[in-house]
Amino acid sequence: MWAHEGQIPPDTDWRIWLYMGGRGAGKTRAGAEWIRSQIWEHGKQRVALVGPTLSDVREVMIEGPSGLRNIGPAEERPIYSPSRRRLEWPNGAEGFVFSAEDPDSLRGPQFDAAWGDEIGAWHRGQTCWDMLMFGLRLGDNPRICATTTPRPTPLIRKLVKLDNIEITRASTLENAHNLAPSFLEAVQANYGGTRLGRQEIDGELIDDPKGALWLRSQIETNRTINAKHEFQRIVVAIDPPISKGVNADTCGIIAAGLRQDGKSVIIADASVQGLRPLDWAARASGLAAEYGNAEIVAEANQGGEMVRDVLEMAGCVSPVRLVHARLSKAARASPVAALYAQGKVMHGGSFPALEDQMCIFGSDAASGSPDRVDALVWAVTVLMLEKVNLRPRVRWV
Template identity: 55%
Template sequence: MRKREPWTTWLMLGGRGAGKTRAGAEWVRGIAVGDPDFAEPPLGRIALIGETFADARHVMIEGPAGLLAIHARSERPSWSPSLRRLEWPNGAVAQVFSAEDPDSLRGPQFEAAWADELAKWRHPDDTWDMLQFGLRLGAQPRQMVTTTPRPIPLLKRLLADPLVAVSRAKTADNADNLAPAFLDIVVGRYAGTRLGRQELDGEIIEDRPDALWSRETIELCRTDHAPPLTRIVVAVDPPASSSRRADACGIVAAGIDDGGIAHVLADETATGLKPPQWGEKAIALYRRLQADALVVETNQGGEMALQVIREIDPAVPVKSVRATRGKYLRAEPVSVLYAQDRVRHVGAFPELEDELCDFGPGGLSSGRSPDRMDALVWALTELMLRETPLPRVRML
């Protein structure tokens, strides 16, 4: 018998259609029939736990990637729905349970378990606890969890447990087995949004309690297209240096419509660029959007930042801004604009939105500089919190 690895739980986080069910079913098949890559000898007592009994039956067992579909005919288990029981020709048995009824797991005992869509369970902690008490047979009881993640406490504890092996899969990783229309429509529509990052990329997306922005607020302000805009600016937050360890150069574009609603149009923040490079990048965005001005923070580098722009294109109108208050105090009135439903995000800007939802009184939790947020704050401050020139309407 090959030496066992130290993990006791295999946690597979994945997006919709990423192949989680197939992976769980293949693992159960392997341990039930004694496949040397999974278990040797076979494990004879297995628990299958779904969100509901109907989910367990229609997805884990009878579904197109479920247990009945993936076995060769000679080793396929017999299925007794009334008994909620699968039995393999070699005598291995799997019992089916619903996470709606944690007490149903009292009494039975197992060598292995497959728990599907744990993050959607109605009673996650109670069901999980009862399952752990039942995993008491064999030399090393093991369990597999397949789920699209949500930020529930149980899932966070599993991710922090050194005895939990974690795998991740995105919907796009399984593109060969998905309908092209699904990828074009669903992935195209939700990619980069909070829902898309959770349901397609398998990420756990959380809010920071003391952050100025929330995920819910940003999702409510998302739109696909911008209306005609009366003024557009590109804001630049230059790094203090051009070394490898320098902060990013924040480059964010936004415009305002004739109703006074701001629209965030682009985030082209970049790292590792020398001054001429970030200058060219900002001017290229200015030209592409037919913007009215570049707004450049001059605290870092002072006149050097303005000189960089002038050397590339002296005709570009540049407005210099200087921070006289801390980042939090500058950002707070801009976050209020979001709360007042006066800002829209045209599409998704995952990295920018991550910074917004992780920025609190002490800055970002990572300790990094919030360069994307700074550029956004300068852009929206210029458009909405200062007096602006007379508008001119352009179509994007």
């Protein structure tokens, strides 16, 4: 009656239900309630309970506040025998405890239902999962519920691509009424919008595809929440879309500043999709005005002088410099990505849409036009690479 949407098993003919949620999103309660329903409503008799360690199974899945011994009517609750590592329900059903540290312990036993908790933290995840699936062979429709905070482990990467799986997701905030307000305030203030926050609070599966020029670890290492520095120079870079209307490409608009110590800081992402040229020009002009009429750098490969004209029509009073791309996007982005790897570019805040685009750029997962990345590359190039002559060249020999 009070479960939120992510905690409710999908009403389809699934074999695997994967519930990925943020910290405190009610994953343990969802798994425990599902097991209880399997035993009392669907007649399951042999259940596998698998956690990262034996202690995790006992302290969280069984004895925890949302564990199997603390939910449902008192007369339906199981008894746990630690020496046998076994739960026994009043109707004769049994639950068998296993640790992901010992996959071989799953050889031999067989089950008609299973619950795997925090599978993203399983030390030998794939091996343990395989052994568990071989044992899930009793009854007409053996099923498994897997609950976890999403982490890009090989096991989770593989599971999300399966056909016979249903996936539900939930953020920490969806279970806010069961959590301390001070906890919510603290984690939002400290981690909101960061890679760790998106994983541990929002319940998102954040991954770095192979071949991407940027890594999230590099961005996180060089993130600063205090972007109020004295800058030698600030630029607003624009990657204008060549189309207009609701299906137009995004207009990339990025502001960056060069600090006294020679490092650059990305200070704003005002990129916008679907606006008319006059409207995105007004947005970029307004951002430049916020930073003392900072110089605007706009790519003019498609629009030429029209880009300058549109900015002037929008009331722009900042100096406008038009730049032309003579190399491919990847060739222009590579030196900028190298600066990130050297710790010379920082993000002065959290920019999820920009960072998502950066961390697939150059990989097979990339699709569409990388408008935000293009604008970022122009901003950093103008601030850092032009002076030291590090722009990529082609030399004829």
